[in-house]
Amino acid sequence: MSRIAYFGPSGTFTEQAARVLARGRELVAVETIPAALTAVRKGETDLACVPVENSVEGPVTATLDGLAEDTPLVAVAEALLPVHFTVLTRGGTDPVRTVASHPHALAQVRHWLEHNLPDAEPVVASSTAAAAVGVRDGRYDAAVTAPVAVETYPLHVFADGVADVPDARTRFLLLGPPGPLPEPTGADRTSIVAAAANRTGALAELLGELASRGINLTRLDARPLKGNYGYYRFFLDFEGHLSEARVGNALAALRRRCEVRFLGSHPRADGVRATVAAAATDEDFAAASRWVDAVRSGELA
Numbered sequence: 359m360s361r362i363a364y365f366g367p368s369g370t371f372t373e374q375a376a377r378v379l380a381r382g383r384e385l386v387a388v389e390t391i392p393a394a395l396t397a398v399r400k401g402e403t404d405l406a407c408v409p410v411e412n413s414v415e416g417p418v419t420a421t422l423d424g425l426a427e428d429t430p431l432v433a434v435a436e437a438l439l440p441v442h443f444t445v446l447t448r449g450g451t452d453p454v455r456t457v458a459s460h461p462h463a464l465a466q467v468r469h470w471l472e473h474n475l476p477d478a479e480p481v482v483a484s485s486t487a488a489a490a491v492g493v494r495d496g497r498y499d500a501a502v503t504a505p506v507a508v509e510t511y512p513l514h515v516f517a518d519g520v521a522d523v524p525d526a527r528t529r530f531l532l533l534g535p536p537g538p539l540p541e542p543t544g545a546d547r548t549s550i551v552a553a554a555a556n557r558t559g560a561l562a563e564l565l566g567e568l569a570s571r572g573i574n575l576t577r578l579d580a581r582p583l584k585g586n587y588g589y590y591r592f593f594l595d596f597e598g599h600l601s602e603a604r605v606g607n608a609l610a611a612l613r614r615r616c617e618v619r620f621l622g623s624h625p626r627a628d629g630v631r632a633t634v635a636a637a638a639t640d641e642d643f644a645a646a647s648r649w650v651d652a653v654r655s656g657e658l659a
């Protein structure tokens with residue numbers, strides 16, 4: 359049976375996302391995002407499920423850096439989960455002195471903690487579920503977890519429905535080695551990493567290649583090129599599928615300008631259909647190239 363390595367341990371939001379995307383595949387928990395990517399790169403699992411961005415805290419940098427480096431991986435599907443938290447303790451009357459969680463989770467409950475556990479010291483754990491393990495084992499007094507964590511770790515529910523920002527969401531990717539792309543649906547997302555040159559206008563030129571082909575950008579993140587201070591990679595997500603003319607054409611234009619790593623074309627979890635600007639449909643591109651062919655062959659001028 360094919361297997362998915364997910365960012366665990368059991369009880370994380372990522373496990374929930376992996377269940378949404380599993381389609382009968384076996385789920386294998388690993389402790390970190392790099393470990394999930396390594397499992398699929400080494401062929402220990404067929405796919406990996408990891409978080410990529412949160413509507414409150416932004417990009418999950420371990421995922422972005424892990425996708426830009428090492429052998430290429432490609433997203434084949436995504437899941438979008440609503441995010442609100444449960445705070446778990448061991449119960450009893452002891453004061454809560456430490457509250458642990460993943461940094462993204464702590465950032466999403468900062469105000470709640472200030473008002474409800476002002477004396478508790480926030481402690482970073484590798485994941486929300488790892489924080490619950492720490493509470494169970496007596497290392498922390500409280501954990502900010504996914505609501506499902508209490509099923510795996512039967513601790514005391516100190517509070518639930520905790521979120522500074524209502525309607526927060528995290529998006530997760532299902533990643534595999536490069537292979538045939540998922541079929542286009544009309545509501546797809548394409549992702550790339552581009553190493554724009556460090557000179558005036560280089561990023562604007564890349565974005566211009568998308569804009570001039572009527573492609574709507576959905577995310578832009580910069581990550582430093584670690585060993586090279588002041589240099590960045592740009593992560594671009596945009597509407598559309600590589601099989602569509604405007605997207606293929608734009609990708610070729612970007613590739614002429616700089617190094618590009620393709621990170622996948624797959625259906626969007628929210629089902630939002632691509633907006634295609636005037637004169638940017640596949641038929642517009644096909645008609646224009648028929649016209650160029652006719653001019654080249656001397657049939658038209």
Ligand SMILES: O=C(O)C(=O)C[C@]1(C(=O)O)C=C[C@@H](O)C=C1
Binds near residue numbers: 412418463485528
């Ligand atoms: O620790 C988890 O449960 C995760 O799946 C990670 C993660 C994240 O990386 O943002 C996922 C969703 C929430 O936003 C908080 C934490």
